[in-house]
Amino acid sequence: MRMIARRLGLYALTAWVAITVNFVLPRLMPGNPIQTLIGKLQGQVTPNEINAIKLSFGDVKGGFISDYVTYIGQLFHGNLGVSITLGAPVSSILRETVPWTVGLIGISTIISFCVGTFAGAMLGWMRGSRLDTLIPTATFFQAIPYFFLGTVMLLIFGSHLGWFPVLGAYSSNVTPGWNWAFVGSVVRYGELPVISIVLSSIAGWMLGMRNMMITMIGEDFVLMAVAKGLPRRKVIMHAARNAVLPSIANLSLAIGLVVSGALLVELVFNYPGVGDLLLQAVLNEDYPLIQGIFLVITLTVLCANLIADVVYLALDPRTRTEAAV
Amino acid sequence: MRTLRLPRSPKVLLGLGILTFFIIMTVIGPWLAPYNPSATNFLPNTGPSAHHWLGTTSLGQDIFSQLLVGARATMVVALLAGLVATALSMIIGVAAGYLGGYTDDGLSLLSNVFLAIPGLPLLIVIDSYLPVNSRSNAFVIGLVISLTGWAWGARVLRAQTMSLRNRDFVEAARIIGEKRWRIMLSEIAPNLLPVLASSLLFTVLYAIGAYVTLAYIGLTSTSVWNWGTILYWAQSNNAPLSNEWYWFVPPGICIALVGTGLALVNFGIDEFINPRLRAAGLTSKQRRTLGLPRRIRLGLTPVLRSARTPAVKTTNAPAASQ
Numbered sequence: 001m002r003m004i005a006r007r008l009g010l011y012a013l014t015a016w017v018a019i020t021v022n023f024v025l026p027r028l029m030p031g032n033p034i035q036t037l038i039g040k041l042q043g044q045v046t047p048n049e050i051n052a053i054k055l056s057f058g059d060v061k062g063g064f065i066s067d068y069v070t071y072i073g074q075l076f077h078g079n080l081g082v083s084i085t086l087g088a089p090v091s092s093i094l095r096e097t098v099p100w101t102v103g104l105i106g107i108s109t110i111i112s113f114c115v116g117t118f119a120g121a122m123l124g125w126m127r128g129s130r131l132d133t134l135i136p137t138a139t140f141f142q143a144i145p146y147f148f149l150g151t152v153m154l155l156i157f158g159s160h161l162g163w164f165p166v167l168g169a170y171s172s173n174v175t176p177g178w179n180w181a182f183v184g185s186v187v188r189y190g191e192l193p194v195i196s197i198v199l200s201s202i203a204g205w206m207l208g209m210r211n212m213m214i215t216m217i218g219e220d221f222v223l224m225a226v227a228k229g230l231p232r233r234k235v236i237m238h239a240a241r242n243a244v245l246p247s248i249a250n251l252s253l254a255i256g257l258v259v260s261g262a263l264l265v266e267l268v269f270n271y272p273g274v275g276d277l278l279l280q281a282v283l284n285e286d287y288p289l290i291q292g293i294f295l296v297i298t299l300t301v302l303c304a305n306l307i308a309d310v311v312y313l314a315l316d317p318r319t320r321t322e323a324a325v
Numbered sequence: 326m327r328t329l330r331l332p333r334s335p336k337v338l339l340g341l342g343i344l345t346f347f348i349i350m351t352v353i354g355p356w357l358a359p360y361n362p363s364a365t366n367f368l369p370n371t372g373p374s375a376h377h378w379l380g381t382t383s384l385g386q387d388i389f390s391q392l393l394v395g396a397r398a399t400m401v402v403a404l405l406a407g408l409v410a411t412a413l414s415m416i417i418g419v420a421a422g423y424l425g426g427y428t429d430d431g432l433s434l435l436s437n438v439f440l441a442i443p444g445l446p447l448l449i450v451i452d453s454y455l456p457v458n459s460r461s462n463a464f465v466i467g468l469v470i471s472l473t474g475w476a477w478g479a480r481v482l483r484a485q486t487m488s489l490r491n492r493d494f495v496e497a498a499r500i501i502g503e504k505r506w507r508i509m510l511s512e513i514a515p516n517l518l519p520v521l522a523s524s525l526l527f528t529v530l531y532a533i534g535a536y537v538t539l540a541y542i543g544l545t546s547t548s549v550w551n552w553g554t555i556l557y558w559a560q561s562n563n564a565p566l567s568n569e570w571y572w573f574v575p576p577g578i579c580i581a582l583v584g585t586g587l588a589l590v591n592f593g594i595d596e597f598i599n600p601r602l603r604a605a606g607l608t609s610k611q612r613r614t615l616g617l618p619r620r621i622r623l624g625l626t627p628v629l630r631s632a633r634t635p636a637v638k639t640t641n642a643p644a645a646s647q
Contacts, residue, residue, distance in 0.1 A: 013434065014441040021447070025454050136336060136589065143584025145534055147541060148556070148577035159566055211595070253440050253477075260445030264538060278446070279542050282453055294450045301443050 007309050011302045018298040022291045023071050027064075080295065081288035085280070090292035093277070098296060100169055101273035104190060105262045106304075108197035109255065115198070116205025117247055121240040123206065124213025135207065142203035146261035150196040150268035157192060164192040167270040193269045197262045204254065205247060212243035248312045252305035259301055334596070340589025347583050350393065351400040358390035362550050373571050380571040383562045391555050392575055398463060398551035400583075402536045405467035406474065407529035413471065414478030414524060419509050419517070421479070422486025433483065439476035448473050448535055452544045461546030470535045471528075478524035485520045489513050523594045526587045537580055552576040 074081075080090035123131055141149070158166035165171065170185040216222065216239045225235045266275030274293055281289035360367075369385040371377060379388040414436075421432035451469050452460065459465045489495060490513075498512050514521075539545050540553025543561075547554055559573035 010434065010437050011441065014438045017438050018442055018447075021450070025450065135592075136339075136585070139588040139592075140581060140585045143530070143588055144577065144581040145537055145541075147538070148573075148580065151560070151573060152577070155566070155568075155570070160568075211599070215599075256441065256443035259443050261534075263445065264541070267542070278449065282449060282542055282544060285453070287453070290450055290453055294446045297446045298442055302441060305441060 003313060004309065007306065011306060015299060015302060018295060019072065019075060022295060023068055026287065075295075080292035083281075083289040083292075084286045085284045086286075086289070090288055093289070094274070094292060094296050097272060097274050097277050098300070100271060101263070101266065101275065102300065104193055104266065104271060104273060105197065105259055107190075108194045108262065109201070109258050111194065112198040112201045112258075113205055113247075113251065116202040117209045117240075117244055119202075120206040120209025120247075121213050121236065121243065124210040124217065124243065125236050125239070127210070127214055135210075138203035138206055141199055142201075144200065145264070146197065146200045147264035147268050149200050150193065150265040153192060153196045153199075154268060165189050166192070169272050193265050193271055197258075197265050200261060200265075201258050208247050208250065209240075209243060212246055213239060216240075216243040245312070245316050248308065248315060251312075252308035255304045255308065256301050259297060263297075334593065336589050337593035340586045340591075340593070343582055343586030344590065347396065347400065347579070347586065350396045352397075354393035354396040358387075358393040360387040360390045362386060362391040362394045363548070370569070372569075379575055380569070382558060382572060383564075384558075388555070388572055388575070391550050392552070392579065395550040395552050395555055395576070396579070398549055399533065399536060399553070399580075402463045402467045402470070402551070403529050403532040405463065406470040406532035406536070407525055409468060410471035410475040410528045410532070411478055411521065411525045413475040414528075415482055415514070415517070415521060417475070418479040418482025419486050419513060422483040423490055423505070423509050423513060425490075429483075432479075436476040436479040436483075439473070440480065442473075444473040444531075445535065445538060448539065449542070449544065452539055457546070460544065461549045463549075466536065466539070466545060467532070470532050470539075474528050474531045474535065478528060481520060481524060482517060485517055486513055489516055519594050519598050523591050523598075526591045526594070530584050530587045533580060533583060552580055 078091050080094070082088070083090050083093055086093060119134075123134065154166055157163045165188060169189050170176070170182060171189070176182055219239075219242075221242075222235060222239045225238045230238070263273075263275030263278060265271070266273040267279050270276060274297060278290065278293050280286070281293060363386060365385045367377065367381045367385040367387060369381055369383050372380045374380070377387050377389060379392065381387055382391075417432050417436060421429045421436075448469065451472075452466075455465065455469070495508060495512050498508050503512075536545070536551065537553035537556070540547075540551055541556045541560070543557055545551070545553065547557060553576075555576045556573055559569070559576075562572075564570075564572040
């Protein structure tokens with residue numbers, strides 16, 4: 001419990017840092033983007049909303065500290081400001097896009113972690129066999145930027161071979177809702193993005209697991225398991241269960257990296273998630289939207305981290321007594 | 326002091342070969358480029374030919390020249406960001422690991438915070454506020470990337486410093502009254518060399534990815550040629566969907582090859598740090614000549630050349646030592 005409390009403290013602090021970065025950055029940068037922004041908005045928003053924008057960009061005479069307090073107060077009410085280009089509140093835009101991203105990246109990460117760890121365990125066990133040639137191959141895939149692999153797969157399997165539907169998250173002739181046609185279409189359109197994210201991220205899990213497995217096989221308890229005459233499958237399980245712990249401990253750190261890469265995959269596939277939105281926001285210099293997306297991504301990653309930590313705690317009793325951060 | 330002696334495995338040699346190739350390309354690429362990469366006076370949208378090895382863009386620019394010229398910007402920013410980030414992570418990691426106490430608490434907290442914030446979105450937020458003229462400045466971009474990429478290295482170096490802190494030679498230096506900064510600099514730092522090298526490779530790898538990504542989404546100046554800007558123009562002209570593979574595949578392959586080279590050399594460093602991994606990577610023929618069993622299944626993976634390079638088990642995968 002102490003560990004969870006410490007991690008919670010860390011994540012609260014991280015969230016605070018992210019919020020503060022959002023608050024301070026526009027004030028640090030040279031130039032005055034606010035007037036240009038408000039100029040663009042004429043006639044699209046109410047004076048009240050213009051005030052909110054001014055507030056979030058520091059164009060209020062309230063002084064640094066009181067601005068900051070107001071800003072944080074707004075965040076607690078779920079007010080992330082108003083998007084300049086879309087003219088809608090950032091929070092309601094994000095409510096539509098975040099589920100797509102969480103679904104896509106979440107499922108890909110789980111598949112990638114499970115398959116990668118299993119493959120890594122096998123590679124570690126059968127070290128020195130022909131399977132070792134998989135390692136440079138996996139490294140190559142790891143070195144490719146996510147968005148590039150996505151583009152190539154889109155080109156080959158999507159538009160060239162036509163095996164997968166391209167662009168978007170569901171077919172245009174189904175109505176969104178909880179019906180089989182829609183869910184099926186979402187799954188079908190999700191296949192290629194998921195495969196490309198899994199391919200890009202699997203090598204990290206695989207190599208980490210392989211190296212831990214090699215160290216683990218040298219331990220006495222594995223020898224003991226063999227000496228007792230346990231079947232091979234059980235021995236591997238025995239070693240793998242211990243070798244997987246560092247991977248899980250690292251899971252919470254790796255999620256941030258995977259999310260960063262996967263956001264761009266959405267962009268390639270025109271997936272209606274946060275990544276695509278982020279690109280539009282960047283191109284249009286829609287600062288409130290950029291900031292809102294950054295904040296939501298950070299908070300989501302922190303939640304995922306916390307879940308990974310709890311899983312780790314449940315699996316490794318040692319961490320329950322040690323105060324490991 | 327342990328010098329870094331890379332095992333001469335095919336993996337490492339291949340990695341070094343790839344890196345050498347691209348370093349040469351970085352140095353002489355812009356001189357080799359047959360045309361001005363921004364010149365638009367060719368027939369647009371042509372495929373590879375003798376005149377244009379990689380074809381032309383829809384604006385009629387020579388893609389091969391863009392690739393050669395772009396190598397320099399890409400590599401320089403990546404190297405700069407890698408060096409700055411590694412220096413940062415060394416200062417913070419060694420200070421945290423050696424000094425301990427509140428300094429450690431504070432610095433560890435700082436690096437944990439930076440680890441938990443997803444790097445790319447942070448990078449995009451910072452970068453989108455940069456004035457347009459500093460976005461074309463390699464130095465500024467490199468610094469911003471290093472700001473988001475130092476935390477992992479600091480964490481690994483801290484763990485390693487903590488395991489060194491109580492070794493006898495450090496203790497001896499402390500007893501004869503060496504100053505703290507001197508112990509950190511001349512006793513601890515040299516022993517961190519393998520970890521430092523591996524951290525540098527990873528940071529450069531991260532920096533290439535980050536820089537190319539920023540360029541790809543149009544956050545660096547689109548008039549400075551790097552591999553990301555080529556991809557940016559290819560994407561915005563719909564090259565992937567109109568089968569113009571010669572436009573967007575070569576820069577991607579270059580990025581992937583540099584990354585693979587870095588990772589392969591890093592395998593060498595891993596195998597240097599943890600000799601057990603070295604034996605695990607041998608082919609069955611090599612193993613026979615060394616008199617090792619044909620298949621290693623159980624028990625310790627034999628450590629090769631153990632007399633020359635002592636195995637320090639604690640330095641193994643950073644994951645294990647938290």
